[in-house]
Amino acid sequence: MNRRDLLVLGSFAALPLAARAAQTLHLPVIATLSPGFPTWDAVIAGLKDGLRELGYVEGSTVEIKARWGLGKPETLPALAEELVRLNVNVIVALARPAINAARLATTVLPIVAIDLVSDPVAAGFVASFAEPKGNVTGLFLDQPELIGKWLGFIKEVAPNAKRIAVLWDTNTGEDQVRAISEVAKAISVDLQVLKFRNATEMQIVLVTSLRDRPDGLVQLGSPLINELSSRVASSAAAYRIPAISMYRSFCENGGLMSYGPNLSIWSHRLAGYVATILKGAKPENVPVEKPTNFEFVVNLKVAKSLGIDVPPEILAAANNVIE
Helix, strand or coil: CCHHHHHHHHHHHHCCHHHHHHHHHCCCEEEEEECCCCCCCHHHHHHHHHHHHCCCCECCCEEEEEEECCCCHHHHHHHHHHHHHCCCCEEEEEHHHHHHHHHHHCCCCCEEEEECCCCCCCCCCCCCCCCCCCCEEEEECCHHHHHHHHHHHHHHHCCCCCEEEEEEEHHHCCHHHHHHHHHHHHCCCEEEEEEECCHHHHHHHHHHHHHHCCCEEEECCCHHHHHCHHHHHHHHHHCCCCEEECCHHHHHCCCCEEEECCHHHHHHHHHHHHHHHHCCCCHHHCCCECCCCCEEEEEHHHHHHCCCCCCHHHHHHCCEEEC
16 A cells, blocks of 8 residues: 555544545435525424434435525526536425426436425326326425315404405415415405515515505415514514414414414425435335325414404314414
């Protein structure tokens, strides 16, 4: 062994054990693509928890490369292309904008998706729930199914509500708006649609549009709405507007009501999909799952601040009451 070989060997031996293992084993790489922010994305945190429970420890048995849109979904295509160039093993795409960006960037790399807004078949992400047949699988909810519930709960706590504002992230597509328009028409409610494309626009539309004091506020499904739930809650409280969201985080951050799937459970389920792909399964053969259990949360403290007497039947229906 010559002097150069000894120097290389000595340098390798001096590395920490984890670093030496990483160089030797070539850890599988999981990429995450989100339109949101690193500090706010509870889904990514749940995914990492689920992976650890399955033995995939970041930096030890797996490498994770995260890319964030930082509230600007228009940046996602370039981020997805970067991940493809890195030749990762699987891309975990959060919400419709990230899924679209990942699909544009690759038809080969496996994509594990979570989207609680879109019908994956109608959106063209998969051929069917049972047999995806492409490079996408994961967890999907055709969210318009929940819209009737949201409007119904608003009408229960505000029986005289005639004009209801709808917070809509246009990156999620038009299915939700069409669905809520049909339901609103059937129950004689006028809608005020508040459109936004990114976090900055959402803040502006909340400030400018809620001044008109609509009788209620429904938040359509969107990862940005979830991550910015405290801003929505504070805006609704400032104008004394009863509001409902899909996401429990809204109630936990000072909102009145939420009704939707438990994101903690579903982000953990993502880990199972990722593990299945890393073990060699192809997305085309891994069936898509759909949430079947939903939780209804009511914040009584907020109700009192709004001067709302929550009907007993609403409290009885709630899975959790925040007092």
